[in-house]
Amino acid sequence: MLTIGIAGGTGCGKTTVVNQIIEQLPVEEVGVISQDSYYKDLSHLNYEQRSKINFDHPSAIDFDLLHEHLEKLKKGETIDQPVYSFKEHNRTGDAVPTPPRKVMIVEGILILTNPEIRELFDIKIFVHADSDERLIRRLKRDINERGRDLQEVLDRYQNTLKPMHEQFIEPTKEYADIIIPNNRYNTVAIDIVRTIINEKLV
Numbered sequence: 001m002l003t004i005g006i007a008g009g010t011g012c013g014k015t016t017v018v019n020q021i022i023e024q025l026p027v028e029e030v031g032v033i034s035q036d037s038y039y040k041d042l043s044h045l046n047y048e049q050r051s052k053i054n055f056d057h058p059s060a061i062d063f064d065l066l067h068e069h070l071e072k073l074k075k076g077e078t079i080d081q082p083v084y085s086f087k088e089h090n091r092t093g094d095a096v097p098t099p100p101r102k103v104m105i106v107e108g109i110l111i112l113t114n115p116e117i118r119e120l121f122d123i124k125i126f127v128h129a130d131s132d133e134r135l136i137r138r139l140k141r142d143i144n145e146r147g148r149d150l151q152e153v154l155d156r157y158q159n160t161l162k163p164m165h166e167q168f169i170e171p172t173k174e175y176a177d178i179i180i181p182n183n184r185y186n187t188v189a190i191d192i193v194r195t196i197i198n199e200k201l202v
């Protein structure tokens with residue numbers, strides 16, 4: 001199994017890059033795991049308490065479960081990937097059976113912060129977009145898709161996202177084998193990554 005980790009700050013375009021990479025690859029050969037599925041279970045807290053959690057700090061992620069799942073996939077076992085609700089700030093209780101594939105892509109803001117997880121990646125990619133670009137994209141997405149309002153996104157950006165990005169996410173760029181500049185759609189970089197994957201698939 002070829003395991004690819006794709007990190008980068010919120011709104012840099014990780015999910016979009018993953019979708020572009022897998023678009024022309026055989027469905028049965030490639031699987032995707034999102035770090036979002038591994039936000040810790042917060043069922044013991046009420047909504048008010050959950051909304052105050054710092055979701056951009058590595059401690060918000062259940063890295064033990066992610067590690068266990070990646071090891072299982074490497075052994076050829078199917079895992080149950082938890083489903084996460086951004087609206088509820090919690091796991092839904094559902095899970096998606098995720099079988100092992102020749103290529104597994106893991107994407108998320110914090111996936112390169114954990115040394116044990118980093119070791120499991122054959123290729124580490126960091127997607128870069130400037131912070132103003134990321135903020136604009138995040139604003140649009142969170143208001144349109146995640147039920148947030150303008151003030152909430154701006155407060156979270158200033159108080160949490162920006163400092164966490166600078167402290168934890170940006171420094172993981174140094175672990176990347178490939179950095180994809182993504183202020184604009186970067187089809188050349190996508191083609192290069194796809195070529196590397198295709199070489200592994202033959």
Ligand SMILES: Nc1ncnc2c1ncn2[C@@H]1O[C@H](COP(=O)(O)OP(=O)(O)O)[C@@H](O)[C@H]1O
Nearest residue numbers: 010011012013014015016137141182183184185
């Ligand atoms: N290169 C790009 N140029 C303009 N908009 C982009 C680009 N890449 C992604 N987007 C848009 O920005 C938003 C955030 O992208 P997404 O892939 O969800 O980022 P991430 O997964 O890193 O948070 C989405 O609405 C997406 O359509």
Ligand SMILES: O=c1ccn([C@@H]2O[C@H](COP(=O)(O)O)[C@@H](O)[C@H]2O)c(=O)[nH]1
Nearest residue numbers: 009010011055056085086089090108109
């Ligand atoms: O309940 C939650 C959990 C996380 N977030 C925010 O999501 C982003 C990570 O997702 P991306 O798709 O990479 O942007 C992170 O910055 C968290 O702040 C949330 O809003 N609610």
